[in-house]
Amino acid sequence: xxxxxxxxxxxxxxxxxxxxxxxxxxxxxxxxxxxxxxxxxxxxxxxxxxxxxxxxxxxxxxxxxxxxxxxxxxxxxxxxxxxxxxxxxxxxxxxxxxxxxxxxxxxxxxxxxxxxxxxxxxxxxxxxxxxxxxxxxxxxxxxxxxxxxxxxxxxxxxxxxxxxxxxxxxxxxxxxxxxxxxxxxxxxxxxxxxxxxxxxxxxxxxxxxxxxxxxxxxxxxxxxxxxxxxxxxxxxxxxxxxxxxxxxxxxxxxxxxxxxxxxxxxxxxxxxxxxxxxxxxxxxxxxxxxxxxxxxxxxxxxxxxxxxxxxxxxxxx
Amino acid sequence: xxxxxxxxxxxxxxxxxxxxxxxxxxxxxxxxxxxxxxxxxxxxxxxxxxxxxxxxxxxxxxxxxxxxxxxxxxxxxxxxxxxxxxxxxxxxxxxxxxxxxxxxxxxxxxxxxxxxxxxxxxxxxxxxxxxxxxxxxxxxxxxxxxxxxxxxxxxxxxxxxxxxxxxxxxxxxxxxxxxxxxxxxxxxxxxxxxxxxxxxxxxxxxxxxxxxxxxxxxxxxxxxxxxxxxxxxxxxxxxxxxxxxxxxxxxxxxxxxxxxxxxxxxxxxxxxxxxxxxxxxxxxxxxxxxxxxxxxxxxxxxxxxxxxxxxxxxxxx
DNA sequence: CGGTTACCAGAACGGATGTTCAACTCATGG
DNA sequence: CCATGAGTTGAACATCCGTTCTGGTAACCG
Numbered sequence: 154x155x156x157x158x159x160x161x162x163x164x165x166x167x168x169x170x171x172x173x174x175x176x177x178x179x180x181x182x183x184x185x186x187x188x189x190x191x192x193x194x195x196x197x198x199x200x201x202x203x204x205x206x207x208x209x210x211x212x213x214x215x216x217x218x219x220x221x222x223x224x225x226x227x228x229x230x231x232x233x234x235x236x237x238x239x240x241x242x243x244x245x246x247x248x249x250x251x252x253x254x255x256x257x258x259x260x261x262x263x264x265x266x267x268x269x270x271x272x273x274x275x276x277x278x279x280x281x282x283x284x285x286x287x288x289x290x291x292x293x294x295x296x297x298x299x300x301x302x303x304x305x306x307x308x309x310x311x312x313x314x315x316x317x318x319x320x321x322x323x324x325x326x327x328x329x330x331x332x333x334x335x336x337x338x339x340x341x342x343x344x345x346x347x348x349x350x351x352x353x354x355x356x357x358x359x360x361x362x363x364x365x366x367x368x369x370x371x372x373x374x375x376x377x378x379x380x381x382x383x384x385x386x387x388x389x390x391x392x393x394x395x396x397x398x399x400x401x402x403x404x405x406x407x408x409x410x411x412x413x414x415x416x417x418x419x420x421x422x423x424x425x426x427x428x429x430x431x432x433x434x435x436x437x438x439x440x441x442x443x444x445x446x447x448x449x450x451x452x453x454x455x456x457x458x459x460x461x462x463x464x465x466x467x468x469x470x
Numbered sequence: 471x472x473x474x475x476x477x478x479x480x481x482x483x484x485x486x487x488x489x490x491x492x493x494x495x496x497x498x499x500x501x502x503x504x505x506x507x508x509x510x511x512x513x514x515x516x517x518x519x520x521x522x523x524x525x526x527x528x529x530x531x532x533x534x535x536x537x538x539x540x541x542x543x544x545x546x547x548x549x550x551x552x553x554x555x556x557x558x559x560x561x562x563x564x565x566x567x568x569x570x571x572x573x574x575x576x577x578x579x580x581x582x583x584x585x586x587x588x589x590x591x592x593x594x595x596x597x598x599x600x601x602x603x604x605x606x607x608x609x610x611x612x613x614x615x616x617x618x619x620x621x622x623x624x625x626x627x628x629x630x631x632x633x634x635x636x637x638x639x640x641x642x643x644x645x646x647x648x649x650x651x652x653x654x655x656x657x658x659x660x661x662x663x664x665x666x667x668x669x670x671x672x673x674x675x676x677x678x679x680x681x682x683x684x685x686x687x688x689x690x691x692x693x694x695x696x697x698x699x700x701x702x703x704x705x706x707x708x709x710x711x712x713x714x715x716x717x718x719x720x721x722x723x724x725x726x727x728x729x730x731x732x733x734x735x736x737x738x739x740x741x742x743x744x745x746x747x748x749x750x751x752x753x754x755x756x757x758x759x760x761x762x763x764x765x766x767x768x769x770x771x772x773x774x775x776x777x778x779x780x781x782x783x784x785x786x787x
Numbered sequence: 788c789g790g791t792t793a794c795c796a797g798a799a800c801g802g803a804t805g806t807t808c809a810a811c812t813c814a815t816g817g
Numbered sequence: 818c819c820a821t822g823a824g825t826t827g828a829a830c831a832t833c834c835g836t837t838c839t840g841g842t843a844a845c846c847g
Contacts, residue, residue, distance in 0.1 A: 173834085208478070232489060239488075504825095
């Protein structure tokens, strides 16, 4: 992190006085490329903040349509791109806006497993909120972390918000039901889970049953997957698999999970799903239709697929 | 003014989601050029606001140098450009920042004659301040208005700030001292001038004696100019000419002016000079050195010339 | 002391953006 | 019904900006 002052100067000269990168470079004795980089840094780090004074979202109609169809509290939609990473970034940006709107200045936010929530972190530029806490609502897995472990998400989000963070020291999926019970009995684990259960806001991904669609699904063995599907599972929220009616599928896998149950999750008043992509549509549609989640952050393509899926359901059901 | 909503959408897609003008055009069914224009409008009109979270000004040292040399309260400096209109725009932008910092939410701002103050108007995007008033501190001239008549400046600035505006219905320079006295005796004129005299903040230009440097100076006849110079005039603030010591030069011209006197001007606690250009340096330097003005908004070139002039004075005087 | 790694810098390229200009639309008034 | 002019439009151009790639520098290590 270089001198904040230089970034501010360059940003002022460019954004306020309309000087070109070239001109600023000549004025301050820097190369044009250096100026370009300083400006990019300044935007990334939040030194430059761009506000748009207009309540209109670019995808208003689609948002309103989803709110109506599924009876949701609120919906945020980002544009879709051919490049999936770019879409992820836009969804992350939109998720950050959603959090800015929903996160209270005190209280607790429960954070679930999600590849998309990770994309939010770089877009958060908030005032420190020391009376706020971010709590993982389930355990994590070992080995290499792909940036989407619940504990890591809670930690990074919490840090970005200048809030307290909590840890749930257990695996998300224990090897046996008995081992899971033992973990849940641990005082540290129990305490964190109680805190998560009492949260005001839940933010989590919704996974599908397709191996490409979830993080968790490919942690499970082939036979376990087949078993879940056989029991009617259509998706999961942080390892809690649910069927087409939004009920827990139960079974052995469910008993091995260390984390909030579906009932505990739905007891949290505000529940935001952050999820996008064609493989997620079915699971996401179910989670929204059955009320497991009551808000969603997604991209245009997924949103369109959701409305389509919803109307198909209506006709056939 | 087209639908604010469309501007907001386009701005969000570009500034928040990083979409190119081309992509936005395709998404919304607009041409690329149209998108470019919408974005430019959005910035001009303040729908897009860019904040820089850094207190550092690009020309800190120079500002500090002027504050020190002349014992000023504060100084704002804009970059200089080869294209004078661009410089004027930058100074205007900087003046708007200055006003944002200084203008109270209630009270009165006295507005003097200035070509530069006009450049401020397009850069003001403030919350309406209905308890604030903008008052011209002198009369105006007839015929074509080049956008820098005191009454016009007060009106346009006041409008931009959503504030009350006042009018001083008289010429800035009456044809005879007696006519001027008659104007001053008018109840409407007297009332407005009293209001201006009680202002908290004064914002005005500082004119020089060179015909190219002032608006007013070329309204006067050749002989009147010569007379003023002979009496030691080095510059003026809204038609009040002063000498190298900062005192009024008096004389017939001074008696024909309808507007606050130099003594009345300097009774206003906060006095900002907005002025730039090589022809203004001498007058501006005098106004600052003698304390007629105690703040200044100018450009880099003028600022450098001011520090140089000040050190020359110190050596010789 | 050479090798390695990590980082930083600027040349060069290709895409993005801003501006100019000629064509067009649509009122208004003869 | 055409003439006029103000206001829009997008094609074409000129500039600006972002990224990639290569070379350089410094720190760390064997």
